[in-house]
Amino acid sequence: MAERLVVIGGDAAGMSAASQARRRRPDLDIVALEKGRFTSYSACGIPYLVGGEVGRAEDLVARTPEEFRSKQRIDVRIRHEAMAVDLDARTIDVRDVEHERSYSLGFDFVVFGTGAVPIRPDLPGIDAPWVRGVQTLEDAASLLAEAERSRCRDVVVVGAGYIGLEMAEAFHRRGAQVALVEGAPTVMGRTLDADMAVRIHGGLRDLGVDVRLGEQVERFEDGAVVTGSGRIPADLVVLGLGVAPASALAADAGVELGPRRSVAVDRRQRTSVDGVWAAGDCASTWHRVSERPVHIALGTVANKTGRVAGIDIGGGYATFPGVLGTAITKVCQTEVARTGLTEREAADAGFAVDVATIETTTTASYIPGTQRVHVKLVSEQGTGRVLGAQIVGGTGSAKRIDTVAAALAGRLTVTDLVDLDLAYAPPFSSVWDPIQQAARQIRTTPR
Amino acid sequence: MAERLVVIGGDAAGMSAASQARRRRPDLDIVALEKGRFTSYSACGIPYLVGGEVGRAEDLVARTPEEFRSKQRIDVRIRHEAMAVDLDARTIDVRDVEHERSYSLGFDFVVFGTGAVPIRPDLPGIDAPWVRGVQTLEDAASLLAEAERSRCRDVVVVGAGYIGLEMAEAFHRRGAQVALVEGAPTVMGRTLDADMAVRIHGGLRDLGVDVRLGEQVERFEDGAVVTGSGRIPADLVVLGLGVAPASALAADAGVELGPRRSVAVDRRQRTSVDGVWAAGDCASTWHRVSERPVHIALGTVANKTGRVAGIDIGGGYATFPGVLGTAITKVCQTEVARTGLTEREAADAGFAVDVATIETTTTASYIPGTQRVHVKLVSEQGTGRVLGAQIVGGTGSAKRIDTVAAALAGRLTVTDLVDLDLAYAPPFSSVWDPIQQAARQIRTTPR
Numbered sequence: 001m002a003e004r005l006v007v008i009g010g011d012a013a014g015m016s017a018a019s020q021a022r023r024r025r026p027d028l029d030i031v032a033l034e035k036g037r038f039t040s041y042s043a044c045g046i047p048y049l050v051g052g053e054v055g056r057a058e059d060l061v062a063r064t065p066e067e068f069r070s071k072q073r074i075d076v077r078i079r080h081e082a083m084a085v086d087l088d089a090r091t092i093d094v095r096d097v098e099h100e101r102s103y104s105l106g107f108d109f110v111v112f113g114t115g116a117v118p119i120r121p122d123l124p125g126i127d128a129p130w131v132r133g134v135q136t137l138e139d140a141a142s143l144l145a146e147a148e149r150s151r152c153r154d155v156v157v158v159g160a161g162y163i164g165l166e167m168a169e170a171f172h173r174r175g176a177q178v179a180l181v182e183g184a185p186t187v188m189g190r191t192l193d194a195d196m197a198v199r200i201h202g203g204l205r206d207l208g209v210d211v212r213l214g215e216q217v218e219r220f221e222d223g224a225v226v227t228g229s230g231r232i233p234a235d236l237v238v239l240g241l242g243v244a245p246a247s248a249l250a251a252d253a254g255v256e257l258g259p260r261r262s263v264a265v266d267r268r269q270r271t272s273v274d275g276v277w278a279a280g281d282c283a284s285t286w287h288r289v290s291e292r293p294v295h296i297a298l299g300t301v302a303n304k305t306g307r308v309a310g311i312d313i314g315g316g317y318a319t320f321p322g323v324l325g326t327a328i329t330k331v332c333q334t335e336v337a338r339t340g341l342t343e344r345e346a347a348d349a350g351f352a353v354d355v356a357t358i359e360t361t362t363t364a365s366y367i368p369g370t371q372r373v374h375v376k377l378v379s380e381q382g383t384g385r386v387l388g389a390q391i392v393g394g395t396g397s398a399k400r401i402d403t404v405a406a407a408l409a410g411r412l413t414v415t416d417l418v419d420l421d422l423a424y425a426p427p428f429s430s431v432w433d434p435i436q437q438a439a440r441q442i443r444t445t446p447r
Numbered sequence: 448m449a450e451r452l453v454v455i456g457g458d459a460a461g462m463s464a465a466s467q468a469r470r471r472r473p474d475l476d477i478v479a480l481e482k483g484r485f486t487s488y489s490a491c492g493i494p495y496l497v498g499g500e501v502g503r504a505e506d507l508v509a510r511t512p513e514e515f516r517s518k519q520r521i522d523v524r525i526r527h528e529a530m531a532v533d534l535d536a537r538t539i540d541v542r543d544v545e546h547e548r549s550y551s552l553g554f555d556f557v558v559f560g561t562g563a564v565p566i567r568p569d570l571p572g573i574d575a576p577w578v579r580g581v582q583t584l585e586d587a588a589s590l591l592a593e594a595e596r597s598r599c600r601d602v603v604v605v606g607a608g609y610i611g612l613e614m615a616e617a618f619h620r621r622g623a624q625v626a627l628v629e630g631a632p633t634v635m636g637r638t639l640d641a642d643m644a645v646r647i648h649g650g651l652r653d654l655g656v657d658v659r660l661g662e663q664v665e666r667f668e669d670g671a672v673v674t675g676s677g678r679i680p681a682d683l684v685v686l687g688l689g690v691a692p693a694s695a696l697a698a699d700a701g702v703e704l705g706p707r708r709s710v711a712v713d714r715r716q717r718t719s720v721d722g723v724w725a726a727g728d729c730a731s732t733w734h735r736v737s738e739r740p741v742h743i744a745l746g747t748v749a750n751k752t753g754r755v756a757g758i759d760i761g762g763g764y765a766t767f768p769g770v771l772g773t774a775i776t777k778v779c780q781t782e783v784a785r786t787g788l789t790e791r792e793a794a795d796a797g798f799a800v801d802v803a804t805i806e807t808t809t810t811a812s813y814i815p816g817t818q819r820v821h822v823k824l825v826s827e828q829g830t831g832r833v834l835g836a837q838i839v840g841g842t843g844s845a846k847r848i849d850t851v852a853a854a855l856a857g858r859l860t861v862t863d864l865v866d867l868d869l870a871y872a873p874p875f876s877s878v879w880d881p882i883q884q885a886a887r888q889i890r891t892t893p894r
Contacts, residue, residue, distance in 0.1 A: 402867075409857060420853060
C-alpha cells in the first residue's frame with residue numbers, strides 16, 4: 001500500500017508542503033484536512049475584502065480544493081477537523097463537520113499546518129458573538145455577512161498592530177464610524193520604535209478614525225466597549241491584539257513546543273517526533289539577526305516553511321534559514337515597513353547600536369508629486385554591521401525595505417550600504433537613496 | 448601660505464570632492480573651475496526639464512556657486528575653463544570666458560572632474576548647429592531656448608539608450624513629432640538582453656513615437672536625417688549615442704588612461720600622478736561582478752567617487768569598491784531597471800549561467816490596478832551565485848532591482864534569494880516577490 005502523508009490545515013503552509021511532496025513523490029497518498037471551506041487563500045488580503053477593494057472571498061483563493069484534487073491528486077477534505085493525533089498508532093481522529101461523523105485516518109507522515117488564532121484577552125464580555133477575531137477567510141466571510149445584515153455603524157478595533165490598523169481602515173472604507181483602542185502610547189508598538197510609530201498617527205486621525213492611545217479595555221458590554229476613559233459605542237468589536245500559534249493539537253500529541261508555545265522545529269521543519277513536520281503560523285522559527293528562536297505569523301514564512309517541509313518529506317533537501325523580521329503595511333496613504341531589529345529589539349538582543357533617522361523625498365526633490373519618507377537605520381557599534389531599518393513615508397517608500405533585508409542576509413555594514421550601487425533616476429530616487437542617506441549619517445555622526 | 452586644492456569641473460564629482468575636502472581641511476584653499484554657468488546640478492533631470500515636468504533649469508541645481516562660496520568657503524569660478532595642466536610646475540592655464548582673459552593658477556592638489564561628452568559619430572552634416580548632444584545643463588538651457596524660438600515640430604533622436612529614450616519622450620511631451628532611430632534591432636541594446644528590451648517597444652509606439660530599429664543614419668541634411676531607409680524630416684536632431692569621458696585635459700597632462708580612455712584611478716580615486724585625483728564621468732571604475740575595469744557615466748557614481756576623492760584629499764580614509772552595473776529609467780509608463788550582468792555580459796565575462804524569466808504582478812493579483820512585471824535573473828552555474836537581473840514592468844516594478852543589487856554586494860545565491868525575507872502585503876507584492884519567483888524558477892529548472 002502507498003505511504004500516506006496527512007497535512008493538517010489547508011492554507012499556505014500545509015498546501016505548500018503537500019504540493020512540494022507531491023512533486024517529488026508521485027506515489028504518495030496525500031490527504032489534506034481543512035476545518036474551514038477554503039484552501040490556500042491570502043489571509044493578508046482579508047482587510048481588502050472587508051474594505052471592499054476586493055469583491056468576493058473567492059478572489060483571495062489561490063487554489064481551490066477541486067484544483068488540488070484534479071491537478072495534484074491531493075485529497076483535500078474541507079470541513080474536516082483533526083481532533084486528536086496519536087503519534088504512536090499513527091492515526092488521526094477526524095471530525096467530518098458537514099456530515100456530523102467521525103473517523104480515524106492512518107498516516108505515515110504528518111504536517112502540522114494549523115495556523116494561529118487571534119488572541120482573546122480574559123475580559124468580561126469577551127465571549128459575546130459581536131467581539132470578533134478575523135483570522136480565517138471563514139471568519140471574514142461570516143463577519144461581512146453579519147455586517148451587511150446589521151449595517152453596523154460603530155466599530156471598535158482593539159489593538160493597533162498591523163491587523164488592527166488594516167481593519168480600522170477597512171471598516172472606515174465601508175462607511176463605519178471607527179474607534180481604535182490601544183493600550184500602548186503609539187500604534188504598532190511591537191513593530192516600530194516609538195519615534196517612527198508616531199508618524200503614523202496623523203494619517204489615521206485625518207481619515208477620521210478615533211485613535212485612543214494608552215487606553216485599556218476593561219470590559220465589553222452590549223453595544224459598547226468600556227475602557228479606563230469611558231464607554232465607546234460598538235455594534236461590532238474587532239480584535240487586533242495579535243495571534244497565538246494553534247499548537248494545542250500538536251502539544252497534546254506530545255510534540256515539543258518552542259517560543260510562545262509554537263511547535264518547535266529544526267531547519268528542515270522537522271519537529272521533535274520522527275515523521276512529523278510543522279510549518280507556518282503554528283511553528284517556531286529562527287531570527288537571523290537576533291539569533292534567537294521566535295514565533296512570527298506571516299504569510300511569506302508560511303509559504304516558505306511549508307515548501308521546505310514538503311521538499312524534505314519528498315526526499316529532497318531544503319532548509320529554512322529563518323526570518324529577518326521584515327514586515328510591511330499601508331495605513332491610509334502612509335506606507336510602513338521594517339526589517340531586522342528595531343533599536344529597542346537590538347538592545348534587548350544585547351547589541352550596542354548606532355542609529356540614524358533621516359527625512360527626505362522618495363524621488364528627486366524636483367519631480368512633481370514627490371513624497372516625504374523617513375528612514376531609521378540601526379547598526380552595530382564598532383563593526384558597523386547593519387541590524388535593521390524602519391521606513392515610514394508616502395507612496396513609493398516602504399518596499400525599499402527589501403534592500404536592507406538583502407543587506408542583512410549578506411551581513412553588510414553601513415559602509416557597504418553607502419557604497420551600494422542602488423538604482424537612481426529622478427522619478428525613482430534622489431542620487432543618494434534614502435537608505436544610503438541614513439547610512440551616511442551613521443558614518444559621519446561622531447559617537 | 449595655505450595649500451591649494453583645485454577642482455576642475457563644478458558638477459557632482461568635483462563639488463562632492465571639494466565639499467568633503469573642506470569638511471576635513473578647514474585650512475585648505477579650495478578653488479573650483481567650471482566652464483559653464485551651473486554647479487552641482489542633476490544632469491539626469493534634464494529630460495524632465497525638456498519635457499516640461501520641471502519648470503526651470505535652476506530647479507535642477509542642488510547648490511549654487513554662491514552657496515558654495517558662502518557656506519563652504521569654496522572659491523567657485525564659473526565660466527572659467529581649465530585649458531592645460533602642468534603637473535610638474537603644478538599650474539593650470541585658466542581661461543576666464545566671461546572677461547576674455549587668461550591666467551595661471553597654482554595648486555598643490557588637483558581633482559579632474561571633467562565629466563563626459565556626447566559621442567558624435569563622424570558623419571556628413573554632424574557639425575550642423577541643429578544636431579545636438581544634451582549633456583550639460585548649459586546644453587539643455589540653450590536647446591530649450593532655441594526650441595521655443597523655432598517651435599521645432601519634427602525631432603529626430605539618434606540612438607535609443609537611456610538618454611535617447613528619455614529625450615524622445617520629453618520632446619513628445621512638448622508636442623513634437625518624434626522619430627527615434629537606432630541601428631540595433633532593439634532599444635536599450637547595451638543595457639538589456641534583447642528578450643527584455645523588446646518589451647519596451649510597444650509603449651513607445653503607443654505613445655506615437657516613430658521607432659525605427661535596425662536603421663543606420665548616413666548623414667544629416669538641412670531639415671532631414673538620411674538613413675539607409677530614407678529621409679526623416681528634422682527641425683532638430685538630438686544625439687543619444689552615449690558619452691565618452693572628457694579626459695583630454697588629463698591625458699595631455701600625462702595622467703594614465705584606462706578603459707575607453709577614461710582617467711585610470713585606484714580605489715581611492717588617485718590617478719597615476721601623485722596629488723592628482725579623478726572622479727565621476729571622466730574616470731574609470733571597477734565592475735564588482737565582472738571584476739574588470741570599466742567606464743560608467745552615472746550621477747550616483749560621480750557623487751560616490753567625488754566623495755571618496757575628497758575624503759582622501761582631506762586625510763580621511765574611504766575607498767570605492769566599484770559599480771554593480773545598476774541602472775533604472777522610465778519609458779512612458781514602463782519602468783526598466785538592471786543590475787549586475789546581463790546574460791550576454793555574463794557570457795562575455797566568462798561565466799556559465801542559468802537564466803530564468805518570469806512574468807507576474809507587482810502586487811497580489813487581486814489588488815485593483817496591479818501591474819504586469821517581467822523579471823530576468825542570471826546566476827552562475829554550479830555555485831548558484833546571483834550575477835544580475837533585469838526588470839521591465841508597470842509602476843512599482845523597477846526599484847525592486849535594488850534588492851538584487853544588495854544581493855550582489857553580499858554575493859548571495861539564488862537559494863539565498865528564495866529564502867530572503869522580503870516585505871509582503873497585498874498592495875506591495877505577491878507572497879513570493881517577483882524576484883523570488885525568478886529565483887525559484889532557476890532552482891527548479893533542470894539544466
